Structure formats: C-alpha cells, structure tokens
Amino acid sequence: MPSYAALDVSQETTAICVVDEAGRILAEKKVATCPD
Incomplete structure (x- = not known):
C-alpha cells in the first residue's frame, strides 16, 4: 500500500x-x- 509524506518547513520547526x-x-x- 503506497503512502505519501508532506513536509511543512519553516525556520524554527518542520511539520x-x-x-x-x-x-x-x-x-x-x-x-x-x-x-x-
């Protein structure tokens, strides 16, 4: 089963x-x- 990752990068944190x-x-x- 495929899965997908998303990154929300800022200067202090990465979600x-x-x-x-x-x-x-x-x-x-x-x-x-x-x-x-």
Whole structure:
C-alpha cells in the first residue's frame, strides 16, 4: 500500500505528515528545523 509524506518547513520547526491512499493519517510529527 503506497503512502505519501508532506513536509511543512519553516525556520524554527518542520511539520511532517504521512497519509495512505485513502487520505488517512498514518503519522504526524513536528521537529526542530536544523539547517546544519
């Protein structure tokens, strides 16, 4: 079953969301953005 990931990157945080083909959310996470 395919899954898709989306990233919303800002200077301080990055939001990550993984969904399946039906659009159901499989995982969500917010992490610190680190440009190094």
